[in-house]
Structure formats: structure tokens, C-alpha cells
Amino acid sequence: MTSSSQLARPLRIGLIGAGTVGGGVYEIIMNRLGGGGGSSSSNTTAGQSSSSPSNNHHRSANLHPVITKICVRDASKPRTFHIDPTHTQIVTDVASIINDTDIDLVVEVAGGTTFAKDAVYASLKMGKSVVTANKALIAENLDELIGLIHDVNTKNGVKFGYEASVCGGIPIIHTLSGGCYKGDIINEIMGICNGTTNYMLGKMEEGVDYNEVLKEAQALGFAEADPTADVEGHDVRAKISILAKLSFGTTVPVHTIPCMGITNVSVIDFAYAKSMGCTIKLIGTATRKSQFGEHDGALSVYVSPKLVPNDHPLASATGCGNAVVVNSANLGTALYTGPGAGRYPTANSIVADIMRVADSTCPSAPFPLSSSIEIDNDYESAFYIRISFQDGLGIVRKVGEVAESMGMSIHSILQQPITDRMAADTVVTTEACKLSQVQEFCNRIEKEDFVLCPPVFMPMIPEY
């Protein structure tokens, strides 16, 4: 139970991956927390703060974890951080970490779902605790991983920490898995979980074109050379599937989650959104439909850009910031915001998990809930639909006809001043309807000869 019993000797860590986050973890553990002996803790470079001796109260409860091995692809490659050879051995063969009986805990920050998966599974099977930031690995193998963790935990108390996998820097996993909602009933959880796209949307709101802002984000290092995982919403999809499991106990297979990224969002959509007192954010949503009472029906999980009222808590996440809103029976609305990503925020979450393994406060069951709540990802919402067309007669009538024929009720039709009669836009907002209805509506409208391209649709968050 107590840390003393755990730490007759220091917790020994094997670090797999020495990139941005790995470097941050190394600096915090070895410098600030004194894993390197503490002598260098007065000139740590971790974070933005100088760490004068008077800060060392943060080195608490005699916990001095130490990183004994780092596994990298290329040992000769220069690093952005100093690796202390007296404490840490650089290796290129992951087996030399997995098979090292002296290593208690493996930190996986290599990324990917093949090599990383093998390393994580093998480490757990070898009786080592694992801390990872790998949301894709967790989301794609959720039930299998939970089963494996349960087995190794029962056998020899092995722990699994993954705070850094969702909104690094925001302790949302700790909050959801740590019992804060055990006496509560969560109705809905929504997250802005991807700093890159949040930054891009913020720039588009200022009028910068999508392709231009993508280039800028790549130049700044916010976006990858291949930005697919971010801009197509795959990163958010993995994260919301993890938050859905923690909030509702239901495993929603990642490939079944409707996922729309930001590639179809254009500057004109922000103009229409503004006219409605809204902004646009890429949001992962897990929400229960209403059946007998409020939020007691099937669970819907989806990723999509959404129209967010300017006074809604989620509108407050700007730049690369992340935000998570939880709506529950006891608390109503709770908001958690923070940096969400970056070297030290993500490293901070990994170190927090390491320290909880060290002092045995890391929960035995990383995903405590399980349930048989029905899944229905054909979610319901009011929708925003933008139709690009060549100006002509009878367009509104046609739009109305198609909507009516499908029993889809229109809330309003908006029209920014037409500047080019050959390429105009109109926006239809709907009353609450199903995703499948909107998709069908768009398919039919697209076939009309006056329509220039597939309509763009987004769910709308109601007035706050």
C-alpha cells in the first residue's frame, strides 16, 4: 500500500522512444525528480521554470524513479536532450528492455500500432507495468488490452497508465478512472482533443484559407508532414472511444464511429456560423439518447466539426488548447481545459502515471466500468447544411421538397449576399434529425443539376 514498501529500491524504468515526449519524460524524471541522483536538479531545463532548490519539495515521499534504458532506432542520432550515461544505457533492441528483469516499468512513447503494440503486450506479459501515450494502440485493441491487463494485474499487480493518451496535460483519465464520477451518471462527454486542428480552425475563423493554414501549421511543427490523422479526425476518434469507455463502460469499435474531419470546412462556414452567434470546433462526442427519461437510451459516439455557441464552455478553447466538457446528473456541466499536447504537458501526464505506479495509487482496473448499453451511432442533432449552387429559380422550393419528402424539418434557410451567381452558397439548418437522414438529404440534393458539389453538413450544439 505505502510507497515505502514499494521503494526498497528505486522504480526502474525502460523508455521506448526518445522523441519530443520521451525527452520531456527523461528530463523531468532524471533532472527535476532527481532520478539522476538529484545533483542536477537545480539546473533542470524541464518546463519553463527554473528549479531552484526551494522547489524540491516536489520531490516527495522518497520517490526517485530512474530511467535505466532508452530504446531508440538509431543510437547515433543527435538528441534534443542530454542522456546521462552513468544512469542510462541507450539500446536499439527493445528486447533488452522487455527481458531486463531489473526493469519494473516500461514507458512507450514510440507511437504506432505494430511495433509499439508488440512491445506493450510483451512488457505486460513479462510482469512490467506500462505507461503509454498511444491512443491509437489503446483504442484499436481496447477489450483485448483490458483482458490482458486484468490477467497480469491479478497475477502480479501490474499496472497500466495512459493519462497522456487523451488531452495530455488535462487529468481527464485520472478524473474518470479515479472514481470522481462513481456516484454519478454521465449523460454526455464532449472533447476538443486535437490541438493541431483547433489551431487551424482558429486561423480559418480569422479568414485564412484551409490549405494556407495547413502549410503554416506544418511549418510551425503543429501538423505532421502527413496530417491525415489530425485533419481527418482519426486522432480524435481514438480519444473519444477511450473517453466513451471510461464514461459509459461501453466499448465502441473505432471503425464503427462516424468520423468527419475538418477538410471540408471552409472560411465561408465561419461567416455563417458567426451570423448564428457560433464558432466551429472539431469535437469528439459520446452521448446517450433519451428513451424513457433524459439520457437513458442508446449511446452515440461520433467525431465531427460542430457549430458551437460562443457562450458554450467549449468555445473557450483557443489556439492549440484542449477542452473536455462532462455533463452528469450530479454535477451538471464540468469543464476541464489545458494545453492538451506538447512536450512537457504530455510528459507531465506520463510522469504522473509513473509516480502513481510508484506509490501504488494507480487504479488496478484502468477501465473500471463495463456495461451493456446499446450503441447507436446514427446520432441525433440539429444540423447545419451548406449547399453550393449556381443561382437560379426554384432552388429553395426544391430543397424544401426533398426535406419534406424525407420528413426532415427545416429550421431556417440562411443566405450570405451572392457575389457570384455561378457559385453561390445557401445554408439550411434543421430541427433535430438523424445523421442518416442528413446524409440521404445531401445525397439527393447533390443530384440536382444546380448543385455544384456535395453539401457540407455539421451538427449544431444547442444554445448554452
Added chain:
Amino acid sequence: MTSSSQLARPLRIGLIGAGTVGGGVYEIIMNRLGGGGGSSSSNTTAGQSSSSPSNNHHRSANLHPVITKICVRDASKPRTFHIDPTHTQIVTDVASIINDTDIDLVVEVAGGTTFAKDAVYASLKMGKSVVTANKALIAENLDELIGLIHDVNTKNGVKFGYEASVCGGIPIIHTLSGGCYKGDIINEIMGICNGTTNYMLGKMEEGVDYNEVLKEAQALGFAEADPTADVEGHDVRAKISILAKLSFGTTVPVHTIPCMGITNVSVIDFAYAKSMGCTIKLIGTATRKSQFGEHDGALSVYVSPKLVPNDHPLASATGCGNAVVVNSANLGTALYTGPGAGRYPTANSIVADIMRVADSTCPSAPFPLSSSIEIDNDYESAFYIRISFQDGLGIVRKVGEVAESMGMSIHSILQQPITDRMAADTVVTTEACKLSQVQEFCNRIEKEDFVLCPPVFMPMIPEY
């Protein structure tokens, strides 16, 4: 370690106090979580949500704590909730809970620092874990309590939960004591921790006079008949002393914390604040001064109304809402917001603590940090100073003279249009200076014959 070992039999709870919060705790434990056998869990009244069977996944890991006794002052008094006599005995003698060897955990929601203190201490000494919402009790006896908890925990693993004592509904204690910042260095923590005064200030911003809004808050049940603890800032003072201990490891005796409430704030201050792009919030602050580097000097803890820029995260807490902002080396700014108070939010935090005691994830050390950081509550800030005077000649010169003679540098002098030459206001804003300087400045200015009453001063949060 695992819940199964803990729960060969259900966790038995003695509840001291059956008021608003106690009733919420009883409903959640006995109805929703099935402590009453679960039969009634499908018609729980807890929270706003109906609890259909499909919600029962929240009754996880075979945890069925049960409240076996409730201690009340008057057993005949009608309750706002149903007490099930088959499971729960109503008692009026607290000893019958403390001495009941069948009771594992005592929940104290009676409040106060005399009877409640005796009950909490006695329960701990009897080897019972304690969960309490009593911030005054904790703050006034912090080191003594920590010592006692350490002893009983070492002897027999007794735990102490107090999530509900600060910002009930916001898991800030869980976040700070649960290791989320163990690899980080906290520079500053600021909290809007009192829903009553936040509601009142919001109304005053709309132009409602202090005395009027106080009456309204009392009528609505937001404010007590004796509102002193809220409006004089004593409630926030207790809470910020707890957050300071968790953030910096330093015990700051409550009576040494400079504490100013909202009784001197007037509608005119909001007019001046607005002209500076600010609002006014009652804020508990614990911050480190800068010595060699940033935030590496002495710790200052204080309670005061503050001018908050409208784009600062703390400005987002409206109505009775609470908000906590943590500034740290790894994360920069993180914001946690939630209801902060009320029956179910506070009860939710108590139940979360109970469940963490039940599954042994409650930290052994509720206050994990200790440090020898110097305390200097003569804090530094830019200040807002409002001077009420009879209009006349040479006032600005006199104000300038006094400031200059004290080496206090003036940033600006603001003047709303004068409507009554016999009772006018002017506002002086200062560059960064010490609390003691501003107090001395106000003492001297007050002696000038043109000054009508003691000047009102508030620290200002810099532009965000």
C-alpha cells in the same frame, strides 16, 4: 490492494449530519449505488437524472457501501429525503457511531469546528476512515490533523477524504493530491471557491446594490442568515489554505492570511472595472514571488476581490459557478470549472471519496507535500484604489504627493463623470507594489480632509 479483499463485507458507513448534503449522500449511496439493496435503484431521485436499469453500470466492482447509522440533533425533525429503517438507524448520540466497531467509515457533514472536530478526531482514533466536507475544520487544524492521520494510517491504514471541502463537484483535491502535478512545479493557484459571493458579484455587475442582492441571495437560499463566512471571505480563506498546502507543501496558518471580502465592493467599482476591460471576482490566491528566477521566491497566500480581465479564464465562472486556475512549469495554465457547491455536487465529491476508500485508491497521505518555502503574505500586485472625495482643487496633486513619498508608482488615474461634487470618486491604479504600501497609502489619503471614507483597494490580475 484490490476491492475484493476490502469488500468481503460491504463498507459500513456512519453519517453525521442529515442536512442538504447529508441527504444527497444518503440518496446516492443507498439508492443509485444500491447500498439499500439496489431494489430501489431504478427509482432513485438522486440528481436530475432518472436512473433506468441501463444506468446501473455505474454500480461497479461489487461495491455496495451501506449507511447503517445517521446521527442527527433531533430525530423527530422531518427530512427532505427518505431514510430506510431496514438498513439505517437514526441516532442522536454521536458516540453510538464512533464506538460502533461495525462501522468502517464516518462521513462528517455536520459542519462547525467544535462538535465536528471531536467527532472526526475520535473516529480516526477509533480506526475509522473519515470523509468530510468541513474546510474550516481542516484549515484550522491542518498540521495537527495531518499528524493524526499519519499515525492512524500507519497503524491501521485509516484513510481521510476531503474532496468536498473545496469546490465540491470540481475534483481539484483529487487532481492535486493524486499525483497529477508530481513531476511539475506549481507557480500559482487561484480559485473562485465561493458560489454565494460569485452569484452576488454577478448581480452587482448588472447594477444591483450590495444590500439588495444579499437579501435576494438569502431569499434564494444561496446565502446564510448570517452571511459573514461568505461575504467576509472566511470560507475562501479556509479553502485557499488547503489548496496552498496541496500545491506548495506549506502550511499557512489561517489567521495569518490577509482576507478581504466583498462588503466594500460597490456597483461603481464594476463601472470602473468595465472601463478597463475587467470584471470583479472574489479570489483566493496562493502564489510564489520571484527571487532568482520566476516564481522561486516566498509564498504569498491571500483572499481578496480582484479585477479580472474579461478574457482571463477566471472571468468565465458565472452565477454560483466555481473555477480554479493552476499555473505550472509543465502545463502553463490549466482551468477546472464546475458547480462548486449545492446538494448533489458536494454529495458527489463525498461519494467519490467513499468509493476510493472502498477500493483502496484513496492516497495514504492526503497532503503528500511538505516544504520549507518561506511565507510572505505581504503580497505584490498592481492595485486598483478607489477614493471617494468632495470635489475640490489639488486632489490629484495630493494623491500624487503621497504616492511619491512612499515610492509607490501610479499607473493611471481614472475619473467617471462627476454627478455630485459633494460625493465623487476617482480611481488610482498602481504599478506592482506591496499590500503594506497600498494599506499605508490608503491610511494617509484617508486623513486628507477632502476624503469622505476609507479608500477601497483591490489587486488586479494582469492582462491574460
